[in-house]
Amino acid sequence: MAEQYISAIELENKAAKEYEELRAKINDGSFSPKDRMAIPQQNMPTGEPAKRAREMSEVSLGYTKEMAVLEASRCLQCKNQPCVNGCPVNVQIPQFIAQIQKGDFKAAVDIIKETNLLPAICGRVCPQEKQCQGQCTVGKTYKSAEHAVSIGRLERFVADWERENNKVTMPVIAAATGKKVAVIGSGPAGLTVAADCARAGHAVTVFEAFHKAGGVMLYGIPEFRLPKAIVADEVENLKKIGVRFETNFLVGRTDTLDQLLTEKGFDAAFVGTGAGLPKFLNIPGENLIGVFSANEYLSRANLMKAYIKDKADTPYYEAKNVIVTGGGNVAMDAARMALRLGAEHVTVVYRRTRDEMPARKEEVGHAEEEGVEFRFLENPIEVIGIQSDDRAVNGRVRGIKALSYKLGEPDASGRRSPVAIPGSEHEIACDALIVALGNGSNPLLVRTTEGLNADTKGHITVDEKQATSKAKVWAGGDIVLGAATVILAMGEGRKAAASINEYLTK
Amino acid sequence: MFKILEKKQLSADVFYMKLEAPEIARNRKAGQFIIVQVDIDYGERIPLTIADADAAEGWIAIVFQAVGATTFKLSQKTAGDELEAVLGPLGNPSVIEKKNAPVVVVGGGIGVAPCYPIVQALKDAGNKVIVIIGARNKDLLIFVDEMKKIADEVIIMTDDGSAGQKGLVTIPLEELCKSQTPPAEVIAIGPPVMMKFACKTTEPYNIPTTVSLNTIMIDGTGMCGGCRVTIGGETKFVCVDGPDFDGHKVNWDNMMMRMGSFKSREQEEFHKCKLQAQVEKLASQQQE
Numbered sequence: 114m115a116e117q118y119i120s121a122i123e124l125e126n127k128a129a130k131e132y133e134e135l136r137a138k139i140n141d142g143s144f145s146p147k148d149r150m151a152i153p154q155q156n157m158p159t160g161e162p163a164k165r166a167r168e169m170s171e172v173s174l175g176y177t178k179e180m181a182v183l184e185a186s187r188c189l190q191c192k193n194q195p196c197v198n199g200c201p202v203n204v205q206i207p208q209f210i211a212q213i214q215k216g217d218f219k220a221a222v223d224i225i226k227e228t229n230l231l232p233a234i235c236g237r238v239c240p241q242e243k244q245c246q247g248q249c250t251v252g253k254t255y256k257s258a259e260h261a262v263s264i265g266r267l268e269r270f271v272a273d274w275e276r277e278n279n280k281v282t283m284p285v286i287a288a289a290t291g292k293k294v295a296v297i298g299s300g301p302a303g304l305t306v307a308a309d310c311a312r313a314g315h316a317v318t319v320f321e322a323f324h325k326a327g328g329v330m331l332y333g334i335p336e337f338r339l340p341k342a343i344v345a346d347e348v349e350n351l352k353k354i355g356v357r358f359e360t361n362f363l364v365g366r367t368d369t370l371d372q373l374l375t376e377k378g379f380d381a382a383f384v385g386t387g388a389g390l391p392k393f394l395n396i397p398g399e400n401l402i403g404v405f406s407a408n409e410y411l412s413r414a415n416l417m418k419a420y421i422k423d424k425a426d427t428p429y430y431e432a433k434n435v436i437v438t439g440g441g442n443v444a445m446d447a448a449r450m451a452l453r454l455g456a457e458h459v460t461v462v463y464r465r466t467r468d469e470m471p472a473r474k475e476e477v478g479h480a481e482e483e484g485v486e487f488r489f490l491e492n493p494i495e496v497i498g499i500q501s502d503d504r505a506v507n508g509r510v511r512g513i514k515a516l517s518y519k520l521g522e523p524d525a526s527g528r529r530s531p532v533a534i535p536g537s538e539h540e541i542a543c544d545a546l547i548v549a550l551g552n553g554s555n556p557l558l559v560r561t562t563e564g565l566n567a568d569t570k571g572h573i574t575v576d577e578k579q580a581t582s583k584a585k586v587w588a589g590g591d592i593v594l595g596a597a598t599v600i601l602a603m604g605e606g607r608k609a610a611a612s613i614n615e616y617l618t619k
Numbered sequence: 620m621f622k623i624l625e626k627k628q629l630s631a632d633v634f635y636m637k638l639e640a641p642e643i644a645r646n647r648k649a650g651q652f653i654i655v656q657v658d659i660d661y662g663e664r665i666p667l668t669i670a671d672a673d674a675a676e677g678w679i680a681i682v683f684q685a686v687g688a689t690t691f692k693l694s695q696k697t698a699g700d701e702l703e704a705v706l707g708p709l710g711n712p713s714v715i716e717k718k719n720a721p722v723v724v725v726g727g728g729i730g731v732a733p734c735y736p737i738v739q740a741l742k743d744a745g746n747k748v749i750v751i752i753g754a755r756n757k758d759l760l761i762f763v764d765e766m767k768k769i770a771d772e773v774i775i776m777t778d779d780g781s782a783g784q785k786g787l788v789t790i791p792l793e794e795l796c797k798s799q800t801p802p803a804e805v806i807a808i809g810p811p812v813m814m815k816f817a818c819k820t821t822e823p824y825n826i827p828t829t830v831s832l833n834t835i836m837i838d839g840t841g842m843c844g845g846c847r848v849t850i851g852g853e854t855k856f857v858c859v860d861g862p863d864f865d866g867h868k869v870n871w872d873n874m875m876m877r878m879g880s881f882k883s884r885e886q887e888e889f890h891k892c893k894l895q896a897q898v899e900k901l902a903s904q905q906q907e
Binding site: 322323324325332360361362363366367368369372389390391393395399400401402403405406408409412413416417418421424425426427428430431504505507508555556557 | 642643646656657659660661662663664688689692703704705706707708709837838839840841842843844845847848849854856859873876877879880881882883884885888
């Protein structure tokens, strides 16, 4: 069950008191290792669950200065730095935390930015419990990653502090090389490559099919988890260092990749087009009215702002009783979005159990606090629609037929795989079904580019430097990895950019 | 920004617009479509088929009927105004081949417009092309003169007989199917119900029939899946697998049902838009 909700004010007051005690001990020289271990973990202040579940504003409010220093002071500064090994881009974690302990937030964020260009975003959306915090010695002492030093929250704190206090320093840009780099897709991988190649002095153009830059951070991850203003800020920062954005441009159609490399004179290209082809269930009834991919459901609300009903032309589907199928972050986002779009009852149906859910723990906790119900070991096998002569309701979803499961042997992913229980068919009523089962790869670019190879799943194949089978073309992020995370996409972007920069200076 | 170069009103609610879009004009082929968004902050993204284009002059043309909030707002724009987002060309181009028998192209309502580049391409490939144009009445007929210039034969059908022959497009289509030289292929574009019955007409004669579908979309690139249709029992995306499909395999009832997913909200928005436009018009008249 979710932990007892504590209001932001209570947490702030508690932290202020604890901070005074910490300062006093440090000042009189009595601060001992035992005191360090005794500092309580700082909870993330959040909005009141019943209220925030109906609003789009950000749920996690961020640490106060006192909370940040207290949380940072829990860090043991381990010599072997297990947390750094847990980070896909090896952020120098103990070093930046040491700066927070001292109260030098600018120094802290500068250390992070040496390796992670989007800390305000990663601090919010990284699955820290599986990465840095999963390796943290403090967490291991408590035998729980949830009690590790809250590295992600600290990362977010210093990044927000820097932005809100106008302390952002622009990177040093090398002299113009006269080389042109095309970046295809403006998600986390693309933005990272754009930044690194622009720093090296190349002229970078980012191509984006949508009308705004940001990719999945804009259309997929909701405002209540990642405010769009933060993404827009990162895009603005890139514009300030000379990166050009060509929105409304679908590479593969508006121009082919080959046209960019020949007619448009680009010297290198990076493909970061993401995982853009939602998987459906392949069951009867999946094309009834009221069945949506999570991509569509979230895009309507996030990118198209359907929730601002009096202004937006894009409608959202009004449903009172919503089922979301899937167990990842996208499923949590869709479920919580459904509440914000007026659903009275939202249920996540997942065919395994809580332990196998790929979603961030914090998102699952927030969803529960907000009233999302979970049904484990169940999976839809059919969508049932209303059959009526009234065309206004005919074909609209009225429920799902589901099977029950039990856990069997571990599968290829190492998770215990669900086994269907024969004869366990049953109905669950709903008036909308959101399918959040991940994405396949979009075939467009591979189909329209000669010599660009992909594996049987459609993922573009790359070498250890992210170079593809085609000369002058690199790739990274979900189009290579399948559905992964923002930080992994960034990591691949950094590797690709280094290789592109090396190639262009030859 | 995409500038409107020219605007013409073709009938009561139907408009023709030429848009400055050199990149799209350069690479587009017959059968492809675009996504249009009037304003990028709150506007809706809607798919519209390309009705004509000129690569050298850098423009594309669209034909649309003001039936919803977005098409209404679009209809309020005039030459010189700019559209904030136009994405394309999208979808697979139509397959154009030289056939040994005539190709019949059936266009209904504003569906005649997207037929135009297809007829052009079919003629360029050396085909004999018979065009059947259908409309409710004479005032709603579009692209007749343009078609007469390029097609070998143009048959006009109206529901009320105010132009051409009285009746549905399926009447001449059936006659052509029964004739000594039945069509090698039929291409039908128009309201779903017209496409459905065109397909029903050709099916007994085993004449391959291609339709172009225009469903609800957000991105138009495969990301949302809102456009999905059932083709031969399988789920397909109109944006990446289409927009052209074998008409005999389309599950028309499912497609028509899905197109009504947001009907009540759409109508509400449309009426709000029209009302607001009227209020603004009255206000400006009073100021004068």
